[in-house]
Amino acid sequence: MQDVHMQNTGPSSGIATIAPKLLAWYRREARALPWRAPPGKLQDPYKVWLSEVMLQQTTVKTVAPRFIDFLRRWPNVHALARAELGEVLAAWAGLGYYARARNLHACARAVSESHGGRFPDTEEALRELPGIGAYTASAIAAIAFGRRAWPVDGNIERVVARLFAIETRLPAAKPQIKSLAEKLTPATHAGDYAQGMMDLGATVCTSRRPACGLCPVRLDCLGFAKGIAEQLPYKAAKATRPTRRGAAFVAIRKDGAVLLRERPPKGLLGGMLETPSTPWLEEPQSEAAETYAPVKGSWKKLSEIVTHTFTHFHLELAVYRAEVQPRAALRSVAEPARCRWVAQQDLRNAALPTVIRKVLGSALNC
Numbered sequence: 001m002q003d004v005h006m007q008n009t010g011p012s013s014g015i016a017t018i019a020p021k022l023l024a025w026y027r028r029e030a031r032a033l034p035w036r037a038p039p040g041k042l043q044d045p046y047k048v049w050l051s052e053v054m055l056q057q058t059t060v061k062t063v064a065p066r067f068i069d070f071l072r073r074w075p076n077v078h079a080l081a082r083a084e085l086g087e088v089l090a091a092w093a094g095l096g097y098y099a100r101a102r103n104l105h106a107c108a109r110a111v112s113e114s115h116g117g118r119f120p121d122t123e124e125a126l127r128e129l130p131g132i133g134a135y136t137a138s139a140i141a142a143i144a145f146g147r148r149a150w151p152v153d154g155n156i157e158r159v160v161a162r163l164f165a166i167e168t169r170l171p172a173a174k175p176q177i178k179s180l181a182e183k184l185t186p187a188t189h190a191g192d193y194a195q196g197m198m199d200l201g202a203t204v205c206t207s208r209r210p211a212c213g214l215c216p217v218r219l220d221c222l223g224f225a226k227g228i229a230e231q232l233p234y235k236a237a238k239a240t241r242p243t244r245r246g247a248a249f250v251a252i253r254k255d256g257a258v259l260l261r262e263r264p265p266k267g268l269l270g271g272m273l274e275t276p277s278t279p280w281l282e283e284p285q286s287e288a289a290e291t292y293a294p295v296k297g298s299w300k301k302l303s304e305i306v307t308h309t310f311t312h313f314h315l316e317l318a319v320y321r322a323e324v325q326p327r328a329a330l331r332s333v334a335e336p337a338r339c340r341w342v343a344q345q346d347l348r349n350a351a352l353p354t355v356i357r358k359v360l361g362s363a364l365n366c
């Protein structure tokens, strides 16, 4: 602790002054977000948990209306636990990282069935629940239960790295940042403090052009004092993403229904619906794409290639389209047990990931 204080040679009086300034600023400037309680109040753990899971890898702007829809449909953890997984996946469509939706559903069932609908109030017990990792557990513990916990999201990571002018690159700097975040956290009002740090990072200490002139802790900020704030935190060079390629088949029945297949429950886009396709591979496919056509028909390859970027790879999909006979038999390569015909008017509410919506958009609008 003493070392940290000594390292922060900015023009102010040190680490202990940061939290009170930040809390005072948060009371004035807190963002009004649909999952927030006003400063000074604890929030319902269901809302904190739901919002934190939704916000992982997804922006506040995208999450806000989806959070409101979720809450309207499933206002408490028992209601969400009673939902079918397919309904939750469909409601999640477009938010990406679908393992989150599966874990959300599993967690709701665990809280409803094993905890009487009450979220545990300690980080340790929260981490026992499906899909709740260290960050989410500490966010819930602080914001919903007022525990002294120190969640470190991307915003907080950036603010702390700048306050202490940490020049070690991420991710190697994470343990140091986490340790400093703990030292900064006050004994009380840890939830407001954490949300204040999140807001400071989102609105003032932004990754580009931080508005240091508006910052309540500018006088404590070593990064500002050294004139290197905007460059921090330094990041390790990103690995380049490989490109995988494949072909997707859009079979359209005479009545307009489209053939969809449920993906296996685990893994990428697990449990979501897709158009039958070849495997997605980096190396050239060993067999002609048409070998994977789910049904006999006069398949036409569209000129447009559908592209999508996942966390670890880019995807390029050729799209094949065919109008097929109403009673056309599905070929075994399509794995008929997982296939079903879906009316086009039902596609909007189906559990379709963004990449498959692009495929369907290409094939149905041509």
Ligand code: SF4
Binding pocket: 159, 162, 163, 204, 205, 206, 210, 211, 212, 215, 216, 217, 218, 219, 221, 223, 224, 229, 230
């Ligand atoms: Fe961020 Fe600037 Fe405030 Fe430092 S002074 S915490 S760099 S906004």
